Amino acid sequence: MKQTIRVSVNGRLYEEDVEPRLLLSHFLRENLGLTGTHVGCVVGECGACSVLLDGKVVKSCLHFAVQADGREVTTVEGLAKNGELNPVQEAFVKNYAFQCGYCTPGMVITSYALLQHNPNPSEEEIRKALAGNLCMCTGYVQIVEAVKEAARGSKNG
Numbered sequence: 001m002k003q004t005i006r007v008s009v010n011g012r013l014y015e016e017d018v019e020p021r022l023l024l025s026h027f028l029r030e031n032l033g034l035t036g037t038h039v040g041c042v043v044g045e046c047g048a049c050s051v052l053l054d055g056k057v058v059k060s061c062l063h064f065a066v067q068a069d070g071r072e073v074t075t076v077e078g079l080a081k082n083g084e085l086n087p088v089q090e091a092f093v094k095n096y097a098f099q100c101g102y103c104t105p106g107m108v109i110t111s112y113a114l115l116q117h118n119p120n121p122s123e124e125e126i127r128k129a130l131a132g133n134l135c136m137c138t139g140y141v142q143i144v145e146a147v148k149e150a151a152r153g154s155k156n157g
């Protein structure tokens with residue numbers, strides 16, 4: 001039987017009737033059309049589906065949509081403001097930190113969350129934070145460089 005949930009996603013409140021087994025990742029993509037959140041492994045390994053739930057990174061394939069009831073979700077679509085990319089997104093573009101781009105939304109969300117609570121991470125801290133996000137294309141070097149650059153940018157204001 002469907003359940004009504006109220007979820008704030010990227011600052012907008014949605015009220016939807018969902019099956020209790022509907023995954024948060026599928027809810028975001030299929031019910032709300034927010035296809036920036038990618039779905040890869042669906043078993044919590046790849047991190048492509050990473051979003052923020054009440055400000056903390058979670059793998060949305062490991063959560064049911066009903067678990068987001070009354071909570072706040074931020075997806076990669078929610079990072080740009082007034083048509084301007086978030087500095088993390090800009091740094092990914094500038095540093096060529098993607099190839100196919102499949103992992104990129106998850107990488108960006110996780111990097112954004114890292115910089116929110118640690119604006120000056122060491123390379124080790126960046127790599128540790130991104131350990132749950134897999135990239136099949138790059139050697140991670142450009143991704144780490146992008147996060148470093150975004151961190152420098154956030155320090156410069």
Ligand code: FES
Nearest residue numbers: 040041042047061
């Ligand atoms: S799709 Fe969720 S971790 Fe891979």
Ligand code: FES
Nearest residue numbers: 099101135136137
């Ligand atoms: S850029 Fe292709 S999986 Fe990361």
